[in-house]
Amino acid sequence: MTHDEVCQRATQSVQTLSLSVNPRFYPLVHFAPPAGWINDPNGLIYFNQQYHLFYQHYPHSSYRGPMHWGHAVSDDLIHWQHLPIALAPGQQDDVHGVYSGSAVDNHGELTLFYTGHTVVDSNASQVVIRQVQMLATSRDGATFEKHGVIIEPPAHIEHFRDPKVWRDADSWKMVIGVSEHQTGQVWLYTSTDLRHWQFDQVLLKAKPDQGWMWECPDFFPLGDKWILVVSPMGMQSKQFAYNNKFQVGYFVGTFNNNQFIVEQDFTELDHGLDLYAPQTYSGSGDQRIMLSWFSMPETPIPEQPDHWSTCLTFPRIITLNEQNQLIQTPLPAIKQLRQTPQKLSGIVLNDERFCLPLTSDCCELSIEIDITKSDAERYGLMLTFDPQTDKGVKLYIDKQSQRLYLDRSSTAFGPHGHRSIALPDTPTLLLHLIIDKSTCEIFVNHGQATLSARIYADYTANHIALYAENGQAYFNQFCGWPLQSAWIKPFPYM
Numbered sequence: 001m002t003h004d005e006v007c008q009r010a011t012q013s014v015q016t017l018s019l020s021v022n023p024r025f026y027p028l029v030h031f032a033p034p035a036g037w038i039n040d041p042n043g044l045i046y047f048n049q050q051y052h053l054f055y056q057h058y059p060h061s062s063y064r065g066p067m068h069w070g071h072a073v074s075d076d077l078i079h080w081q082h083l084p085i086a087l088a089p090g091q092q093d094d095v096h097g098v099y100s101g102s103a104v105d106n107h108g109e110l111t112l113f114y115t116g117h118t119v120v121d122s123n124a125s126q127v128v129i130r131q132v133q134m135l136a137t138s139r140d141g142a143t144f145e146k147h148g149v150i151i152e153p154p155a156h157i158e159h160f161r162d163p164k165v166w167r168d169a170d171s172w173k174m175v176i177g178v179s180e181h182q183t184g185q186v187w188l189y190t191s192t193d194l195r196h197w198q199f200d201q202v203l204l205k206a207k208p209d210q211g212w213m214w215e216c217p218d219f220f221p222l223g224d225k226w227i228l229v230v231s232p233m234g235m236q237s238k239q240f241a242y243n244n245k246f247q248v249g250y251f252v253g254t255f256n257n258n259q260f261i262v263e264q265d266f267t268e269l270d271h272g273l274d275l276y277a278p279q280t281y282s283g284s285g286d287q288r289i290m291l292s293w294f295s296m297p298e299t300p301i302p303e304q305p306d307h308w309s310t311c312l313t314f315p316r317i318i319t320l321n322e323q324n325q326l327i328q329t330p331l332p333a334i335k336q337l338r339q340t341p342q343k344l345s346g347i348v349l350n351d352e353r354f355c356l357p358l359t360s361d362c363c364e365l366s367i368e369i370d371i372t373k374s375d376a377e378r379y380g381l382m383l384t385f386d387p388q389t390d391k392g393v394k395l396y397i398d399k400q401s402q403r404l405y406l407d408r409s410s411t412a413f414g415p416h417g418h419r420s421i422a423l424p425d426t427p428t429l430l431l432h433l434i435i436d437k438s439t440c441e442i443f444v445n446h447g448q449a450t451l452s453a454r455i456y457a458d459y460t461a462n463h464i465a466l467y468a469e470n471g472q473a474y475f476n477q478f479c480g481w482p483l484q485s486a487w488i489k490p491f492p493y494m
């Protein structure tokens, strides 16, 4: 079979599977596959007047299998149209998976870089793998021709993946995630023609406690600084930080003469439970827009029996503030989806719950809380709240520890757990939330911190409540918008 035929078959397979998708947890305003498994976003590029999104995909089932690249396009990053599968495994060098990578526009030729993954020995005490960087191109932006291997690793390197390519002043550059001597690192390569690549240098290496492998590097300028985003495997948790299975974080520095000089060490990108393998768009003008896998490796996924698996985070605009902190805010185009707002102000609660006039199936919320005046032991919001059982996902301020908690321990379906951040040192706290069926994204104080988590409640538990325990809480302003579905047809289509 030709590569086109393999892609066509895979596309048919996912179309058939989509007929049996159960939509109970399926998001309405987040990108998700028509059916089957997805993980990382790949090849994010604005090309021929459209945003292209590729993604790690197993089209034949909602459980992980040999990776393909799924493909979708959008005019606004909100309304997506699914396209046929772009890349499928099959060649000798990518027979066990077309792994993550990126895209560039080479004078009108859409050029994809990905990792070809093969399992060399599955019987060894530790499975032996081979990973190489590969190239594929397209003129029409829909069907792709593979051109084989462009970079092989040195003989002693096994984990060598996720090429991210960009155009520099007079050459092309690529960063690759590598594990060498059990140390995560990012290697830099250079090319003049996208086909022949020279190793340049190690861009950055993990310190001893920063992981044995760095996956999915992304490297880009913001103002006069450069940001390196990586997804480390094997970092030790430290108190409130690095508590997920794998981590995501960024370094800030300068990049001159191919040297990345770090000014700000590894900083967690998101403080929730389910965000991994982010990638930013290239070619979208001055704005940096980021999408991430909205899940965490090796974590239970309750929608898998429903014939689809996981989604991506809502597109975020990222900027850098003067303290070298990444600021993340949801794409303003979300406003298109807002329906009639519900507004309240001056809500004072004294050891009680208060149900808001909105349900949490799919909505956006903005709440201002007066921290200085509030003296309750705990106060905040309950999402997916069920007044019968008094249970819900809690987003609350803990007065004693001065922390903001997200706690999903009482949801009907796993995974459970909680995360927290130090309460910002501001008199009021502004919480901006996007809740979409089984997803919840929280933007704190205009995006200075974010917490993202999948939440799986019983369908009857869709109220949103404010609450205060042992004392008073002052909620200055509340505004909530039900969001309309971004899917153009009632359910995903091809």
Ligand code: FRU
Binding pocket: 039, 040, 056, 067, 099, 100, 101, 115, 161, 162, 215, 216, 276, 277, 297
């Ligand atoms: C990150 C990752 C990448 C790899 C891909 C395989 O989630 O492990 O490093 O290319 O997923 O699906």
